[in-house]
Amino acid sequence: MKVAKLARLDLDPETIERTTEQLAGMLEHFADIDALDLRDVQPMNQPYPLVNVFREDIIVAGLDRTEVLAAAPDADDGRFRVPPILGLDS
Numbered sequence: 837m838k839v840a841k842l843a844r845l846d847l848d849p850e851t852i853e854r855t856t857e858q859l860a861g862m863l864e865h866f867a868d869i870d871a872l873d874l875r876d877v878q879p880m881n882q883p884y885p886l887v888n889v890f891r892e893d894i895i896v897a898g899l900d901r902t903e904v905l906a907a908a909p910d911a912d913d914g915r916f917r918v919p920p921i922l923g924l925d926s
Contacts, residue, residue, distance in 0.1 A: 840852055901914065
């Protein structure tokens, strides 16, 4: 309940009870893992060997600015014009 208040979560008592039980179960599981003798187990950061899957960067021609702005609903001085946000005047 204290964590829910600190996180400003509006949880009903049933949800708090269920979540508390689930967290307790997770902590018990972590305690089981901590009890294992892992001295001879080598640490790893990746369970499967990975290779670089990125492609090479290839420079290609982009879209023509004039053509793109011509298709825009509203353009001004070489830029897209969008409606104002947060109550700002245009």
